[in-house]
Amino acid sequence: MLQRNDIVVFGITAAAVAAAGVLHFTGANDVLRFVVAAAALSLLAVNVSSGTEHVGEHLSPGATGVLQSALGNLPELLVCAFSLRAGLVQVVQGALIGSILGNSLLVLGVAIFVGGLKHGRQTFDAESPRMIVSLMMLAVAAFSIPTLAFELHTPASAHEVPLSAACAVLLLVVFFASLPFSLSADPQRSLRHAPQADVAGAQHWPLGLAVTVLVLASAGAAVVSEWFVEALEPAIKALHISQAFAGIVVVAIAGNAVENVAGIRLAAKNRPDYAMSVILSSSLMIALVVAPALVLLSFVLGGPVLTLVVPPLLIAALLLTTLTSAIIVNDGETIWIEGLALVGLYVIIAASFWWG
Numbered sequence: 270m271l272q273r274n275d276i277v278v279f280g281i282t283a284a285a286v287a288a289a290g291v292l293h294f295t296g297a298n299d300v301l302r303f304v305v306a307a308a309a310l311s312l313l314a315v316n317v318s319s320g321t322e323h324v325g326e327h328l329s330p331g332a333t334g335v336l337q338s339a340l341g342n343l344p345e346l347l348v349c350a351f352s353l354r355a356g357l358v359q360v361v362q363g364a365l366i367g368s369i370l371g372n373s374l375l376v377l378g379v380a381i382f383v384g385g386l387k388h389g390r391q392t393f394d395a396e397s398p399r400m401i402v403s404l405m406m407l408a409v410a411a412f413s414i415p416t417l418a419f420e421l422h423t424p425a426s427a428h429e430v431p432l433s434a435a436c437a438v439l440l441l442v443v444f445f446a447s448l449p450f451s452l453s454a455d456p457q458r459s460l461r462h463a464p465q466a467d468v469a470g471a472q473h474w475p476l477g478l479a480v481t482v483l484v485l486a487s488a489g490a491a492v493v494s495e496w497f498v499e500a501l502e503p504a505i506k507a508l509h510i511s512q513a514f515a516g517i518v519v520v521a522i523a524g525n526a527v528e529n530v531a532g533i534r535l536a537a538k539n540r541p542d543y544a545m546s547v548i549l550s551s552s553l554m555i556a557l558v559v560a561p562a563l564v565l566l567s568f569v570l571g572g573p574v575l576t577l578v579v580p581p582l583l584i585a586a587l588l589l590t591t592l593t594s595a596i597i598v599n600d601g602e603t604i605w606i607e608g609l610a611l612v613g614l615y616v617i618i619a620a621s622f623w624w625g
Contacts, residue, residue, distance in 0.1 A: 272480030275319070279354065282316055285309035286489055293496045303504035306497040307523040313490040314344045318531065320483030342368075343487060346559050347494035348520060353563065354572040355498055361575060362572035363516020363622070366412075366583045367561045369405075371521045372552040373594045376532050380544050381597075385605025393541040395601035399403060400450070401549045402595040406558035407443060410592050411436040413584050415577040422561075433576035434568075437561030444557040497523075513580070513622045545598065586618045606615040 292302045345368060349361045354576040384391050415432050418425040425432055474482075505515050533542035560577075567575035593614060597607050 282312040285340045299503035302500040316486035321477035344490045351498040359512040360516040363513045364520040367517030367521030368555045369552045374611045374615035378608040380533045380536035381603045381608030388539045391541040392602045398598035405591045419578045429578045437564040439559040
């Protein structure tokens, strides 16, 4: 059944979407349209997450995790698709890698910092995070090889489009190959690690309501994503920021609002296993599904073809992020200073793209 908080969130979301629509169709100030559309998109992302979570109560834990990771990134996939059609390739490249950086550095860092300050040293099962980081290294290679081939002027540099498509197909194959591992999650693990108050006091939605919320929020995200992208380029010019910075910071954070909130809340509740899973799985989903799917979709969207040839500084940032995350999760425990270090690295990387 619905709780008061659910009704309040629905009401605020509806008001934000309505406001974004009014501003869009009346041609209001570019920055205002952009900000309100970003807020509406973030709220719709929260509703997509809630609907997915309650639908997942009727599925296995592993299937629920896969479903939540996939649909949680739906708003960002839509934003990037509309941006590609509008020709904003730098924004898309920045948003994809910026989402990985934002989740693996900023969100993970804040979660570890908050959890460490509140509960001291936190421990978690490191097996799944280590597997995620290993797969992330493959994604780093898939971005690095086309970029290095192009920058070093190798014979493959003249074939960046088919090379990127081949890498994209490989990443999708690896994702589907990893599904059996994800779907074989221990059914009792969520009960063993979840606080009893959370398990006993949870209010479950009927399946029909959960599906309705999920469908309506997803449809709303598709509409608002187009408004968001139409306001994006004028807002970038009005704010005098680069497309790279807008993609890496603004679009990435707006598109990952679900993980930004959920992962930090889980760490604050002393549930580091869940926090690590939500945050790192989102990064992996972007690397293994969203990015390669956009590469392949770009052939039919009508805009420029998206390749995996990106600025070398983005590759360096992605590699540093993956290596740092691997070091943090390897021992299965975290303290607050590690979180602060991750946030610091994110700020340094974001600052380096302020000028483009």
